[in-house]
Amino acid sequence: MTASVSASLSSGEVRGTRRPDGTLAFLGIPYAQAPTGALRFAEPAPVEPWDGVRDATAYGPTPQRGDYGDTLIPEPSIPGDDTLSVNVFAPDSPAEPGGAQRPVLVYIHGGAFVQGSPASPWYDGGSFARAGIVVVTVSYRLGFDGFGLLPGAPTNRAVRDWIAALEWVRANVSAFGGDPDDVTIAGQSAGGGAVLTLLGMPDAQHLFRRVLAISAALTNVPPARAATATGRLAARLGIAPTREAFAGVDELTVLTAQQALESERHGNIIASVRSRLAEGLTWGPVVDGELIPRPTLDALAAGVGADKTLVLGTTDDEFTMITDGVAGPLRFVPPALALAALGVGHAMRWRYIRDNRAQRRLGTAAFLGRYATDRIFRDTVPLVARTRSGSPTWAYRFSWPSPTKRWALHCLDVPFWWGVLDADGVARLAGPHPPKELADAMHGAAVSFVRTGDPGWPRWTPDERATRMFGAAPSVPTVAADGYASVRALTG
CATH class of the missing domain: 3.40.50.1820 (Alpha/Beta hydrolase fold, catalytic domain)
Known part of the structure; x- marks a missing residue:
């Protein structure tokens, strides 16, 4: 009541x-x-x-x-x-x-x-x-x-x-x-x-x-890119790219045109990945x-x-799921050729392949999905941590794979951070029995950080790059010495 x-x-x-x-x-x-x-x-x-x-x-x-x-x-x-x-x-x-x-x-x-x-x-x-x-x-x-x-x-x-x-x-x-x-x-x-x-x-x-x-x-x-996007949307609506013209178009009409342009921009899965990596969000x-x-x-x-104190990190395979649908067509395509098609230079391409051998063994689709994950999400972690130099920064990785979606995918970690494993929709990603110990560890780290400014594991430093691993053994705190070494080819 x-x-x-x-x-x-x-x-x-x-x-x-x-x-x-x-x-x-x-x-x-x-x-x-x-x-x-x-x-x-x-x-x-x-x-x-x-x-x-x-x-x-x-x-x-x-x-x-x-x-x-x-x-x-x-x-x-x-x-x-x-x-x-x-x-x-x-x-x-x-x-x-x-x-x-x-x-x-x-x-x-x-x-x-x-x-x-x-x-x-x-x-x-x-x-x-x-x-x-x-x-x-x-x-x-x-x-x-x-x-x-x-x-x-x-x-x-x-x-x-x-x-x-x-x-x-x-x-x-x-x-x-x-x-x-x-x-x-x-x-x-x-x-x-x-x-x-x-x-x-x-x-x-x-x-x-x-x-x-x-x-x-x-x-x-x-x-310049924001102005171009505004111009494209205005052209789609048949109006001038001005405040007065957009004010005369209702919100739902603008939204429909916005969504149509995004669909045209992305096309098929590979085109979508290429567009997102090249241009980012509109x-x-x-x-x-x-x-x-x-x-x-x-x-x-x-x-x-x-x-300011900062905690940041990602799941291991945020967007790897997006290339699952093209696993068949890509099964005979070498990873180096696939990366070249995405515009990755020769030296970076081979260094990235070397640093991601385990993912390469899962097939070219999984490898490309991991590359998209790294470019959109995971390379941000070392870039930001390194840029902040001596400022208090902690890094983590979420590596527990979804029992229903295969990967440690985008959004899977959210109910663990929030401590809401029984919420509607969680079982669809996390299965009927998600590990409560993992949720306790992650939610507890978030609570500790909000209350004290310390999530409970060593800080990231330029030499150590300590990374808390939330994953397969949730009850055992694990800190990797360099949890984002696999993206080093992308960060310089």
């Missing part, structure tokens, strides 16, 4: 739910006004105060629209305009001894910056709340509405949404027992790229202390010279975010 509970915010009072597991949930709280009408392509506007008590017992509308089918993570779309909202999960118990406020975890969901939903059951913060942490999950504008480059409109509207949500946390999280000066930002996939982007942004440094980047798809879109954070002054790696090398 559940009961209601209220909290007083800067904009008014909200009513949430007291849950039987000893946690509180406040859902769909707006941190900015609905991005519609004149606000559609504007910066997030502050919430207008309300009278009375606002209901916060159900997830709010999502920027994701429609049914995206069989996604790896269950991601419901919820209709409505008030899409810029947060969900808060908090302990239903007194604060720490002495009245200390609780650490805060702010989570930004993934979905290639074009989809994803904070209403996923995999992002329920109950397990973290039971460990004494206040959790905030964030909704933000997606695709063209969030990232399209438009003359007369602010750049990086979705990034501005992240910042507005973090400013909301700073102003309001104490109402839920959270400490606004003890914030960890976390995200997976595009969300992992989002938190690395924030780590490299000078204007965001006051908003968090720690970063947990899970399978980060780090995206820095050059302005929509994502734009290096605009203002909000994002320079690419993230350059910013980190210049010392931005050096005082």
Whole structure:
């Protein structure tokens, strides 16, 4: 049985739910006004105060629209305009001894910056709340509405949404027992790229202390490419590439055109891999010279975010599954020839083959899938760790293979980090009996990092490159001396 509970915010009072597991949930709280009408392509506007008590017992509308089918993570779309909202999960118990406020975890969901939903059951913060942490999950504008480059409109509207949500946390999280000066930002996939982007942004440094980047798809879109993408979308819609013209086209029509262009761009599986490796994501954070002054790696090398603690890592085969469908046609194609077709130079090609002999023995399709995984996700780990030099950084790898999908694939690790193995959709990826010991180890590491700034294994250093291995023997802590040696050919 559940009961209601209220909290007083800067904009008014909200009513949430007291849950039987000893946690509180406040859902769909707006941190900015609905991005519609004149606000559609504007910066997030502050919430207008309300009278009375606002209901916060159900997830709010999502920027994701429609049914995206069989996604790896269950991601419901919820209709409505008030899409810029947060969900808060908090302990239903007194604060720490002495009245200390609780650490805060702010989570930004993934979905290639074009989809994803904070209403996923995999992002329920109950397990973290039971460990004494206040959790905030964030909704933000997606695709063209969030990232399209438009003359007369602010750049990086979705990034501005992240910042507005973090400013909301700073102003309001104490109402839920959270400490606004003890914030960890976390995200997976595009969300992992989002938190690395924030780590490299000078204007965001006051908003968090720690970063947990899970399978980060780090995206820095050059302005010229963003402008070209906007032009293509406008041409598809038959309009001028201006703010006024796009404002006259409803959101769903823009989304349909956006999806059609992506389908044309990718084509078959091999063409999709080649396109993704060559160009990256179409929509994502734009290096605009203002909000994002320079690419993230350059910013980190210049010392931005050096005082922040960082944990980052990936699964072993994030995207290897995408080439399973062409295993037959590729079975007689030598790996070197396949890499050459993707534009990999001779020296790098043979060095990469040498460093990945075990994967090569699994066939050319599996080898190409691992290469795509490494280029999109795994090479980010040593690149970022090396760039941060002496800053406190920890690396991990998730190598437990899915019993239903064969690989330690993209998104499989998410319910382990969140401690939600019984959530809807987990069994489809993790099987009916996922290892609880592994979830305890990973969720425990995340809790430790949020609470203390230390996940519980040695830091990455230029000499040691310590990497925590979460995998086949979950109850035995394993630290590899250089867990990302196999991507060295890609990182120099």
